[in-house]
Every structure is written in C-alpha cells, then in structure tokens.
Amino acid sequence: MGNTTCTCEYCQxxxxxxxxxxxxxxxxxxxxxxxRSYSKGESIIQEGDPITEFVYMKKGLVKLSKxxxxxxxxxxxxxxxxxxxxxxxxxxxxxxxxxxxxxxxTTVCILQLDVVxxxxxxxxxxxxxxxxxxxxxxxxIILDNLEIKRKHLKGRIAHVLLYxxxxxxxxxxxxxxxxxxxxxxxxxxxxxxxxxxLSEFRKDEIIKIFGKNILISDKKRxxxxxxxx
Amino acid sequence: MGNTTCTCEYCQxxxxxxxxxxxxxxxxxxxxxxxRSYSKGESIIQEGDPITEFVYMKKGLVKLSKxxxxxxxxxxxxxxxxxxxxxxxxxxxxxxxxxxxxxxxTTVCILQLDVVxxxxxxxxxxxxxxxxxxxxxxxxIILDNLEIKRKHLKGRIAHVLLYxxxxxxxxxxxxxxxxxxxxxxxxxxxxxxxxxxLSEFRKDEIIKIFGKNILISDKKRxxxxxxxx
DNA sequence: AACCTTCTATGATAATTATCAGAGAGTAAT
DNA sequence: ATTACTCTCTGATAATTATCATAGAAGGTT
Numbered sequence: 039m040g041n042t043t044c045t046c047e048y049c050q051x052x053x054x055x056x057x058x059x060x061x062x063x064x065x066x067x068x069x070x071x072x073x074r075s076y077s078k079g080e081s082i083i084q085e086g087d088p089i090t091e092f093v094y095m096k097k098g099l100v101k102l103s104k105x106x107x108x109x110x111x112x113x114x115x116x117x118x119x120x121x122x123x124x125x126x127x128x129x130x131x132x133x134x135x136x137x138x139x140x141x142x143x144t145t146v147c148i149l150q151l152d153v154v155x156x157x158x159x160x161x162x163x164x165x166x167x168x169x170x171x172x173x174x175x176x177x178x179i180i181l182d183n184l185e186i187k188r189k190h191l192k193g194r195i196a197h198v199l200l201y202x203x204x205x206x207x208x209x210x211x212x213x214x215x216x217x218x219x220x221x222x223x224x225x226x227x228x229x230x231x232x233x234x235x236l237s238e239f240r241k242d243e244i245i246k247i248f249g250k251n252i253l254i255s256d257k258k259r260x261x262x263x264x265x266x267x
Numbered sequence: 268m269g270n271t272t273c274t275c276e277y278c279q280x281x282x283x284x285x286x287x288x289x290x291x292x293x294x295x296x297x298x299x300x301x302x303r304s305y306s307k308g309e310s311i312i313q314e315g316d317p318i319t320e321f322v323y324m325k326k327g328l329v330k331l332s333k334x335x336x337x338x339x340x341x342x343x344x345x346x347x348x349x350x351x352x353x354x355x356x357x358x359x360x361x362x363x364x365x366x367x368x369x370x371x372x373t374t375v376c377i378l379q380l381d382v383v384x385x386x387x388x389x390x391x392x393x394x395x396x397x398x399x400x401x402x403x404x405x406x407x408i409i410l411d412n413l414e415i416k417r418k419h420l421k422g423r424i425a426h427v428l429l430y431x432x433x434x435x436x437x438x439x440x441x442x443x444x445x446x447x448x449x450x451x452x453x454x455x456x457x458x459x460x461x462x463x464x465l466s467e468f469r470k471d472e473i474i475k476i477f478g479k480n481i482l483i484s485d486k487k488r489x490x491x492x493x494x495x496x
Numbered sequence: 497a498a499c500c501t502t503c504t505a506t507g508a509t510a511a512t513t514a515t516c517a518g519a520g521a522g523t524a525a526t
Numbered sequence: 527a528t529t530a531c532t533c534t535c536t537g538a539t540a541a542t543t544a545t546c547a548t549a550g551a552a553g554g555t556t
Contacts, residue, residue, distance in 0.1 A: 071428065094382070104410075106417050107494060114355075114413060126409065129395070130402035158391060165394040166358070166387060173359035176405035180355065181333070181364060183412055184343060187455045188335050191543070217503065226416045228544055233505060249504090249552090265336060420513070446533065457514055462535060478522090478534090 042179060051147065054120050055171070058163035067157070072148045076140040078215075082123065083138035092154040093124040098144025099206065099215055102126070103223070104136040113224040115179045116141070118206060125175050136200065141215040186225055189264070194225040195235045196264035199245065203254055211253040273432070280325060280376065282300040283349050284400070287392035296386070301377045305369040307444075311352065312367035320361065320477075321383040322353040327373025327434065328444055331355070332452070333365040343369070344408045349436060354404050370444040415454055423454040424464045425493035428474065432483055442480040 056064055075098065078084055083093065085105060097115055099172065102114040102123065117123045123138045125254055158165040182201075186194055198221055202212060214221075218236070219229045239245045244260050246253040255261055285293055293475040302325065305311055312322065314334060322347055329353065343365055346352045352367045352375065387394040411430075415423050427450055431441055443450075447465070451458045468474045473489055475482040483489055 104413060106413075108417075110417070112413055112417055114409065126402075126406050128402070129399045130406055135406070155395070158395060160391065162388040162391045162394050165391050165398065168383070169394065169398050170358045172398070172402065173355075173357070173405075176409065177355050177359055177364070178406065178414070180343060180408055183409070183416075184335075184341055186334060187412075187416070188337075188339070188341055207453075218505095219503075227504090230545085231506085231543065233503090237505075447535095448533075458533090459515085459535085460513065462533090466535075 049096075051120060052096065055162070055167065058161060058167055059157065063161075064158070067149065067153070070149060070153050072150060076144045076146070078140055078142055080140045080144075081137065082140060082144070082146060083134050083136075084139045085134055085162050087134045089124065089128055089134055090151055091124065092128065092149045092151050093122070093138075093146050095119045095121045095123055096147050098140060098143040099142040100144055101216065101220070102136050102138055103228075111223050112226070113220060114207070115182065116201075117175075121198065122171060123176060125172050129172075129184070141220075169173050190229055190265050191225075191231055192235055192238075193266070194227065195221070195232060196260045198225060199252065199254060200257075200260060200264055203252075203257075206236055210255075210257065211251065214250045216251055278325075280323065280349060284323065284396065285393070287390060287396055288386065290350065292386070292390075296378065296382070299378060299382050303375055303377060305373045305375070307369055307371055309369045309373075310366065311369060311373070311375060312365075314446055315368045316363045318353065318357055318363055319380055320353065321357065321378045321380050322351070322367075322375050324348045324350045324352055325374040325376050328370060328371040329373055330449070331365050331367055332380050340415070340452050341455070342449060344411065345430075345435070346404075350404060351400060354401050356484050358401075370449075420454075420456055420460055421464055421467075421492050422495070423456065424450070424461060425489045427454060428468075428481065428483060429486075429489060429493055432481075432486075439484075439486065440480065443479045443481055473484050 052064065056067065059067065074082075076098075082100060097119055097204045100117050100123055102117065104114060105111055114126075117138075122128070124134070127133070127135050128151070154168075158168060166176075186197060189197060202214065203210060206212075206215075216224075218232045222229045222232045225232075236245070236247060239260075240247050242259075244254070244256045246255055281293065285296065288296065303311075305327075311329060326348055329346050329347065329352055332340045332341055333343060343355075346367075351357070353363075356362070356364050356378070383397075387397060415426060418426060431443065432439060435441075435444075445453075447456045449462045452459045454461075465474070465476060468489075469476050471488075473483070473492075475484055475487045
C-alpha cells in the first residue's frame with residue numbers, strides 16, 4: 039500500500055463526482071484527499087472497520103465480499119474506476135458490513151467522511167450527484183444478482199465471463215482477475231462445478247483456456263447460454 | 268385505488284423523512300402531497316413506467332418484482348410502512364426497472380419528484396436524510412439476498428417465515444401475505460418444493476398450517492434451520 | 497531443494513432440486 | 527350451477543448440483 043498525490047483539476051473523476059463543486063473548492067478538496075495504491079490481493083476495507091472515509095476507485099479492480107457465519111466468503115460485486123467502494127453502509131451505518139479487496143493493482147482516492155458530509159450539506163447539487171451515483175451502483179448490484187439468481191450453473195458461468203469480457207475489459211481475450219473459487223463465491227456454486235463447467239465450455243469450443251487467460255471464441259453461443267441456459 | 272388527504276403535522280412519517288424540513292415548509296409539502304390506497308393485488312408501479320413521483324409507504328405491505336426474459340416474475344424485496352418504494356432507480360433512471368404491487372391493503376404517500384428534488388436542492392440536510400434512508404434500504408436488500416443465496420431450500424423457507432414473523436408482523440402466528448408461488452419467486456426455487464418443504468416443516472411440528480395462516484410452534488428449530496440448513 | 501499451500505482438474509457417488517403428472521379445494525365469472 | 531381459473535398438495539422420476547476422493551501444477555517460504 040502506498041500513498042501518492044495528484045492534481046484533481048485534471049482528473050477524470052472530477053466530472054463524475056465533483057461536477058457541481060466550484061473550482062476553488064475543488065482545490066481545497068484536492069488538498070484534503072489521499073491517494074492509496076494496493077497490489078493484487080491486498081485488503082482495502084475490512085468488514086467491521088469503522089466508516090470514517092469515503093473511498094472511490096481511480097484505477098484497477100476490487101471485489102466486495104462478506105464472510106458468512108460458516109466462515110465462507112460471498113462476493114457481492116466488483117467495482118471499477120469511478121465507482122464508490124464505500125457505497126454500502128456509508129450513509130447508513132457506522133461500520134462496514136463487507137470487505138473490499140484489490141483483485142488487480144488498484145488506486146483509490148480517499149476523503150474523510152466528515153469532509154464529504156460538510157460539502158454535501160453546503161452543496162445540495164453535489165449531494166444529489168452523490169445520491170444518483172450511489173443509486174446507480176446499488177441498482178446495478180441488485181439487478182445483477184437477480185439475473186444470476188434466475189440462471190442455472192452454466193448460465194451463471196456464461197454471465198460471469200460476459201461480465202468481465204463486455205463490462206470490465208471490453209475484449210474477447212482477457213485474464214480472469216479472480217480464481218475459480220472466487221467465481222463460485224460470486225455465483226453461489228461450488229468450485230468444482232465452476233471448473234467443470236469451464237472445461238465443458240472449452241470442450242464445446244465456446245472458450246479457450248490458458249490458465250487464468252480466457253478467450254471467448256463463440257460469444258453468440260455464450261450469450262445464448264447466459265440468457266436461456 | 269382511492270385518494271384521501273391527511274395532515275402531515277401529526278404523521279409518523281414526518282420524523283423519518285422530514286425531520287430537517289421546517290414546519291412551514293412541511294405544511295407546504297403537505298398540500299402538494301397525495302395519498303393513495305390500494306387493495307391487495309393492485310399494481311402501484313409498473314415496470315417501465317416513467318419515474319415522476321416519489322412514493323413512500325404509509326400503511327400496508329408491497330412486493331417489488333421484476334419480470335425476466337422468460338416471462339417469470341422474480342421478487343426483489345418487500346416494503347413496509349416508512350420505506351420508500353420508489354427507492355431503486357428514482358435518482359438514477361427515468362424509468363422504473365421493477366414493479367410494485369400491494370400484497371396487503373396499502374396506503375402510500377406521493378410527492379411529485381420535482382418537488383422532492385427542489386427541497387433536496389435547497390435543504391442539504393433533507394437530502395442527506397433521504398440518502399441515508401435509501402442507503403439503509405438498498406443495504407438491507409443486498410444483504411438479505413446474500414443470506415438467501417447461501418442457504419439451501421429448507422434454510423430459505425425458514426428464512427422467509429422468520430422474515431414475516433420477526434420483521435414484518437412481530438408475531439408467531441400470522442397470515443402469509445403471499446402465495447407459495449410468490450415465495451418461490453422470492454427465494455428462487457420451484458412452487459412445488461416450497462409447498463413440499465412447508466409440509467415437511469408441518470410434519471416435523473415446526474409450524475402449523477391453516478391455509479395461508481402460519482403458526483410457528485418451534486421457532487428455535489426454525490432459526491437453526493435458517494442458519495445452518 | 498524441500499516443504500507447504502492453493503489452485504486447477506477429473507471421476508464417482510450422493511444429495512438436492514426440478515420436472516412432469518394428477519387431483520382436490522377455493523375463487524371468480526358467466 | 528357450470529366453467530375456468532389459480533392455488534395447494536403429493537408422488538414418481540429426471541436433471542442438476544454437491545460432496546468426497548485423488549492428483550498434478552503453480553506459487554510462495556524456509
């Protein structure tokens with residue numbers, strides 16, 4: 039984990055989070071902001087941590103997960119640049135109810151929560167922007183989980199592959215940022231069956247597998263499996 | 268569906284939604300507000316409807332559901348008094364992505380969305396309260412769905428029974444507001460297996476069933492099934 | 497290098513869940 | 527009263543998914 043600084047003036051995030059924050063205020067925010075980097079596997083937020091910061095993604099990819107009673111982890115969702123990662127609980131609880139872990143080299147920007155609160159209370163348009171952002175993210179999580187829920191094993195695996203291919207990497211060939219076990223934790227199936235299904239897709243020449251590298255060679259079929267299988 | 272009016276001054280909702288709205292403004296809001304009643308089964312919001320109103324629960328119980336490609340409905344969650352029902356999408360989309368239907372005699376309060384927006388933009392504390400409310404609700408939906416996901420059929424049914432018993436009705440004996448099929452749509456299982464499992468619980472003397480009326484006679488066991496079964 | 501752990505992989509078997517079929521009860525409409 | 531629903535219920539069987547066992551590959555540590 040390392041800290042660096044940057045000038046927010048030229049950051050893409052500005053237009054998303056701080057569109058309604060005046061230029062001089064932004065400079066102020068910029069001074070108060072901390073940037074942190076995490077390498078793959080590092081923990082960014084631990085379930086139970088007090089919520090004192092407002093964290094958003096600048097670069098990389100993270101997973102949001104929660105430990106269940108029986109010790110197993112469940113993955114809630116993934117977050118990419120311009121997403122909040124402290125979106126759940128941040129305005130409704132004092133402690134995180136889930137963990138955030140880097141699954142790729144990741145950089146986040148951090149503001150103290152009371153600073154964000156102060157700006158939100160003074161600048162309602164900023165508060166509205168934030169609300170809209172949080173709303174969009176939680177919508178996505180809820181509707182994505184609903185999609186997964188209605189599918190069978192094969193459809194769920196297809197869904198995950200398409201998620202990374204179309205939504206995250208926008209390429210047909212990519213390196214899976216998570217293990218087979220983590221896919222299982224995301225879709226609510228066993229690791230063995232995830233592996234088995236991927237092998238099956240390989241045998242059926244829908245995908246090619248080189249370790250963690252996946253090449254989707256028949257996307258049409260994969261989409262059809264995702265929708266109806 | 269019927270319209271009535273009430274004085275907001277004495278409404279319990281005031282303390283939840285409008286804690287930071289001044290008394291004279293509240294009178295103003297009260298005048299702009301419409302109250303609507305729906306009987307069991309009536310549709311309150313239809314998937315695809317344009318979002319022009321801000322709807323919150325005053326009395327009763329509703330289900331939030333979404334039709335999937337194959338025509339089947341999936342139930343996302345239930346909302347009870349003091350919940351927003353237009354919580355998803357309301358600040359992030361122009362159209363509803365889910366339907367809301369009364370599953371009990373229900374009364375909702377309705378404000379035009381632009382009125383709410385106006386107040387939120389003028390009164391940041393009100394905006395923050397709203398954000399906190401929406402956040403709490405979406406948190407609950409996400410975490411509840413996660414709980415259901417990690418459980419097997421029996422655990423899921425136990426979970427649903429405890430949800431209505433402990434969270435909605437706060438009684439061990441209650442009338443199930445939804446059909447077996449709707450339970451299936453909520454937990455992602457088939458209607459037959461929902462019925463079968465309820466019968467099993469009855470045979471094991473965990474619950475008593477009189478049509479839609481349920482009496483939980485061994486809550487300890489039901490809780491254990493919910494957690495580990 | 498030797499050791500340990502996790503990950504990927506596959507097969508056999510057991511458990512869980514879905515599907516199909518049939519039937520009675522309740523409800524609403526004509 | 528009859529028809530046409532949907533809902534509840536049960537059994538038999540098929541399909542899906544989990545569990546258990548085993549093993550090689552990969553990565554990290556001492």
